[in-house]
Amino acid sequence: MKVIVIKCGGSILNSLSEDFFLSIDRLKNSGFHPVLVHGGGPDINETLDLYKIKPEFKDGLRKTTEEVMHIVELVLSGKTNRKLVNLLEHAGHKALGLNGSDCSLLQAAFVNWETLGFVGKVESVNKNLLESILEIGCIPVITPIASGPHGQKLNVNADMAAGAVASALHAEMCVFVTDVDGVLKDGNLIQELTVQEAIKLIEEGTVYGGMKPKVETALSVLSQGAKRVMIASGKNKFYDNNSFIGTAFVSENLYMKGAAK
Ligand SMILES: Nc1ncnc2c1ncn2[C@@H]1O[C@H](COP(=O)(O)OP(=O)(O)O)[C@@H](O)[C@H]1O
Numbered sequence: 001m002k003v004i005v006i007k008c009g010g011s012i013l014n015s016l017s018e019d020f021f022l023s024i025d026r027l028k029n030s031g032f033h034p035v036l037v038h039g040g041g042p043d044i045n046e047t048l049d050l051y052k053i054k055p056e057f058k059d060g061l062r063k064t065t066e067e068v069m070h071i072v073e074l075v076l077s078g079k080t081n082r083k084l085v086n087l088l089e090h091a092g093h094k095a096l097g098l099n100g101s102d103c104s105l106l107q108a109a110f111v112n113w114e115t116l117g118f119v120g121k122v123e124s125v126n127k128n129l130l131e132s133i134l135e136i137g138c139i140p141v142i143t144p145i146a147s148g149p150h151g152q153k154l155n156v157n158a159d160m161a162a163g164a165v166a167s168a169l170h171a172e173m174c175v176f177v178t179d180v181d182g183v184l185k186d187g188n189l190i191q192e193l194t195v196q197e198a199i200k201l202i203e204e205g206t207v208y209g210g211m212k213p214k215v216e217t218a219l220s221v222l223s224q225g226a227k228r229v230m231i232a233s234g235k236n237k238f239y240d241n242n243s244f245i246g247t248a249f250v251s252e253n254l255y256m257k258g259a260a261k
């Protein structure tokens with residue numbers, strides 16, 4: 001089964017274009033089975049603000065107290081996931097929303113209880129569940145909340161959750177859809193990045209903020225055997241004429257000039 005994992009960032013979730021859904025149609029016509037993982041950082045921040053709670057991050061991960069965890073779940077499962085499932089259904093797809101903590105879909109360990117609280121790192125994925133959903137022609141839409149070692153719910157960075165799902169499913173492709181065309185340098189899109197080039201962009205500070213975990217996860221997915229990894233925009237088509245549009249990550253030994261086909 002040719003699986004593609006598509007991570008939909010919170011930066012773009014409220015303004016996904018028709019072209020985004022058209023790209024999903026085209027992918028399905030090309031024989032790909034999409035699995036979606038969504039973020040929702042900006043929506044969480046907005047709701048925390050209503051409760052007068054100041055968002056706190058450490059190395060790109062949200063400090064998650066018990067109170068914050070309740071709000072994360074309320075927003076991601078109750079609002080963001082519902083919205084994406086509904087948009088997909090409206091675009092003519094069959095979509096099934098899943099909390100990562102349901103049915104042991106995502107099982108995680110604490111990253112660092114002392115500094116981050118209820119934040120997890122995915123250690124296993126219920127691959128059989130996802131494959132059964134794909135077999136009946138549905139698109140799984142996964143909320144990045146995992147079950148912890150003693151059944152606690154843990155907040156997982158959505159880029160990292162998508163990376164773990166892509167690796168577990170041995171996905172052919174993993175695309176991180178966000179609010180920019182891909183990795184930019186001096187305002188220009190970089191079409192292809194080798195591992196070494198990507199590390200250099202992080203070190204020199206060209207890649208920073210939310211782009212950093214995305215690029216790091218992209219490199220990790222690539223090293224775990226995904227054939228293609230991309231960062232692309234949800235404002236335009238990210239797949240057309242059998243080609244992906246955005247920044248493609250390539251292993252050194254696969255390095256070739258030209259667009260990723
Ligand atoms: N080199 C870069 N190229 C493109 N965007 C970058 C770069 N470095 C940092 N960014 C920032 O990363 C953001 C995307 O990350 P983020 O806001 O976390 O998105 P998402 O919610 O989709 O995961 C961009 O909007 C941009 O502000």
Ligand SMILES: CC(=O)N[C@@H](CCC(=O)OP(=O)(O)O)C(=O)O
Pocket residue numbers: 008009010011038039040041042044060061062072119120144155156157158159210
């Ligand atoms: C641990 C952690 O940081 N979790 C993230 C989960 C959502 C997410 O990653 O959303 P984006 O893709 O929009 O950034 C958070 O609480 O914001």
